[in-house]
Amino acid sequence: RKEVEQDPGPFNVPEGATVAFNCTYSNSASQSFFWYRQDCRKEPKLLMSVYSSGNEDGRFTAQLNRASQYISLLIRDSKLSDSATYLCVVNAYQAGTALIFGKGTTLSVSS
Amino acid sequence: NAGVTQTPKFQVLKTGQSMTLQCAQDMNHEYMSWYRQDPGMGLRLIHYSVGAGITDQGEVPNGYNVSRSTTEDFPLRLLSAAPSQTSVYFCASSPGPNTEAFFGQGTRLTVV
Numbered sequence: 001r002k003e004v005e006q007d008p009g010p011f012n013v014p015e016g017a018t019v020a021f022n023c024t025y026s027n028s029a030s031q032s033f034f035w036y037r038q039d040c041r042k043e044p045k046l047l048m049s050v051y052s053s054g055n056e057d058g059r060f061t062a063q064l065n066r067a068s069q070y071i072s073l074l075i076r077d078s079k080l081s082d083s084a085t086y087l088c089v090v091n092a093y094q095a096g097t098a099l100i101f102g103k104g105t106t107l108s109v110s111s
Numbered sequence: 112n113a114g115v116t117q118t119p120k121f122q123v124l125k126t127g128q129s130m131t132l133q134c135a136q137d138m139n140h141e142y143m144s145w146y147r148q149d150p151g152m153g154l155r156l157i158h159y160s161v162g163a164g165i166t167d168q169g170e171v172p173n174g175y176n177v178s179r180s181t182t183e184d185f186p187l188r189l190l191s192a193a194p195s196q197t198s199v200y201f202c203a204s205s206p207g208p209n210t211e212a213f214f215g216q217g218t219r220l221t222v223v
Contacts, residue, residue: 043215097167
């Protein structure tokens with residue numbers, strides 16, 4: 001089983017739509033969780049950290065369910081500029097020394 | 112604030128050639144790592160370091176060497192390039208365990 005699994009998509013949505021991405025991870029000892037965003041041919045950049053209590057940053061909401069080893073990202077009121085690949089990331093390698101990435105979910109927002 | 116700097120940005124090698132991908136960070140981060148990204152494969156960990164003088168293998172270390180003589184630098188060496196090493200390489204640094212990582216802009220390597 002892959003350490004971090006995501007639905008690759010693509011998700012094609014109109015502007016203003018709400019879209020949700022899901023991710024599962026296999027290492028129950030994982031301590032920290034993130035969503036990164038990657039634009040075409042660019043480096044990954046941190047979108048938000050994910051906490052057990054859930055956290056929100058503007059139109060973005062992230063949730064973590066440790067019991068189910070499940071992470072989610074909700075994007076409300078999608079903008080054209082949200083088009084990108086979203087990477088689910090778990091800091092699970094060797095006691096948190098490096099990140100393990102899912103393969104990413106591609107989002108395309110159209111007008 | 113430069114952050115993580117990778118050089119070169121693009122490189123073409125012939126099979127069997129060797130080269131070093133450079134990575135430097137100015138954030139005084141202890142942790143550094145190298146990833147490769149291939150279509151459909153996501154980012155895969157090659158090598159990582161938790162401080163000067165300490166390195167370890169990641170998921171796909173074969174064909175690559177690393178060293179960490181200073182906190183700032185973490186070069187990745189390709190010993191004898193193969194077409195299978197054609198990829199985009201990203202260097203990252205983080206301040207400690209279980210923290211976010213900051214990435215360089217990547218090196219696009221083609222081996223012919």
